[in-house]
Amino acid sequence: MKKHISILTLILIVLNLGCTQESKETDGIIDSLFQEVQNNPHDLLKASDIYKKKENEDLNDIINKDSKAKLYYIDALYYRSINKRDSAVITLEKGFNLLKKHSDLKFNIALLAAESAARIPDQEKMDRFYKYCLAYALKKQNPVQIAQCKSVYALYYMTENKYVDALSFLQSADSILRVHHITIHRDYYQYLLGYNxxxxSFNSKAYEHYIKSMALCDSTNNAFRKLQNYQRIVSLYRKDNRFDEALKWQIQKLELVKQSNNSRMLRESYEGLGIIYTEMKDWDNGERYFKESLKCARESNVKSGIATSLTNLGNFYIEKGSYKQAVQILDEVYDYKLKINASYASRIKTLNSLAKTYMALNNNSMAHKYFNMSLQLCDSTESVYLKSITNKQVYTLYKKEKKYAEAINYITAYLKYEKEHELRKSSEKLKDLMVRYETQQKEKKIAIQKEELKSSRLVIAALISIVVLIIVILILFVLNKKVRKKAIESIYKQHLQVQNKQDIINQLLKEKNIHNTQNNENILLSQLLALLEDDKIFRRQDLTLEILAKKLNTNITYVSQIINKEFDCNFNTLINRYRISYCKKHIESHKHSKILMKQLGFESGFASQSTFYSAFKTEVGMTPLQFQKAILLSE
Structure with missing residues (x-):
């Protein structure tokens, strides 16, 4: 590890010198680091964090394209380590497009991009990189690269929970390497076969593959993969309630982790022991190891790790029935989640746990307090699942208190959100089935066409059909273009009407505040409008209801009520409307210029390109580019 730090320090020194003479040395250091990351990507994932202190523009004069591409590769590994695979794909695309010549480096970048896209999953981007990788691997007749290509589709199908479809790709990848007597990567494919x-539910076969993977790990000195196999074997034994065997494997895992000196893995290993002892109802040892995990987290001083360890300890006390201790721990968990700005979903879960624990202590007033906090946060999230479970839990509290009128209100809300949640899941399943059906139909058509083309007489008929089809497509394309043009013009006119209505509403709100300055609610509304329209606070990407309430010197409940009352929407919808309005005005004022829509989204306050495009299309009825075209067409 000291060696890695010294390498990174040298890179930063060279970058700061900015001397052309030393650029070759810099490229050499980057190449050395790239090789180390490729050989063991799990040890150097934090390397990218250091590079992010330097903007890419600072590197233009001192490193070549290959070195830049390698830095993109390391950045992508960092994003993958924090589960931001969409960012990893975007970063890898930059590196891929930077390299014009075909090379092993370009293959490695494309492969990582395909694997990352497969895990999102984004089939379109995955296919793009997969096709390049497969063509390159087949041209070089490289069995390792061909096997790696096979694993891409295996990852995609496993992400989609289509484990039967993934199986043949995994077996093929492993078989290619076995036939060529190649050991590298086989530990990975055996691990995936075990997981598959x-x-x-073929646990005995899974166990065999995990054991094979571990044996291969010993030959390749892959400690990380060995730890993964330990974890899966522990999971198998726990599922079968064979806790003694699970405990033995977990202890072996802990011993291996201690050799790696990795604080996060050490914390997780202690937690694993705590979980097993808890399942065995061995409370003393369970508490001991959960506290060891917490101690390890505090020593490493990683707030997210501390929050996780505290959550596990709190859940342990709930399982044990020590509710007073659980309350103390969960209070601390919530404080840490606020410090690390955890997601609303994470905070809601902690608040619900606190409320249920107070219910167990028969302290209903405190239970109401935390349920109310949870419901307020639910208003700021789009998750109907969280809303449904929270309303259901509040219902149980009112039912316990025999306040049946209130209980009916919350069970009604629960049923409403639960129905919406089920509808969304059904819709997703339906879309998946339609995609699979269309794919099957395409495959059938291709098979039929291949058979028909074997006959020379049908070749002529097929060519004629293709010509006719092209003509029909061209005619349809021309007609469709005219229809789309009219549709875009119509949508744009509707947009102008909506925009005019919104401007009138905003003007009326301002006039209302001028004539009612003595009213606290109107004063707050006036301040809110000033922040939104004058200060343009919506452009902050980290803007939350809590930050807005703090700016207005009030609480989130009052701000939420004002927004619901005056704008007839929640906080997220209001902010998105202002962001979209900002974008539309910018596009209208620069309609003849080339606009970087992604950059415009970031400038208006959106945290990602996908969120911006989705919100814009929902609000306006078309994409930003279509909106720009609509403006030009309306001239």
């Missing part, structure tokens, strides 16, 4: 069988 485990997901299909």
């Amino acid at each position: 069988n485990e997901k299909r």
